[in-house]
Amino acid sequence: MAYFEKRTSTTKDGRVDTTWRVRFKYSDGEGGSESGFPTKAAAERWNEEDEAATFGDGPPQA
Structure with missing residues (x-):
């Protein structure tokens, strides 16, 4: 089961950039993520x- 995080950052010129990250768990219970969407x-x-x-x-x- 994955969930999605909205990420924002402000550039030096004041522009707001928005990207999305996927967070998930591997079958061994460890977490992982992929970002930049x-x-x-x-x-x-x-x-x-x-x-x-x-x-x-x-x-x-199960």
């Missing part, structure tokens, strides 16, 4: 593709 939709799409590559049809059922 321009939109939440892009972060969600990356997560869906990563889960499909990792789990195939879906995460294992």
Whole structure:
């Protein structure tokens, strides 16, 4: 299960930059993240593709 964080930063010229980060847990319980997505939709799409590559049809059922 992943969650998404909105990250903002202010540049020296006063412009506000917004990016998104995906936070997730590996099967061994360790956390991981991938950042730098321009939109939440892009972060969600990356997560869906990563889960499909990792789990195939879906995460294992308990």
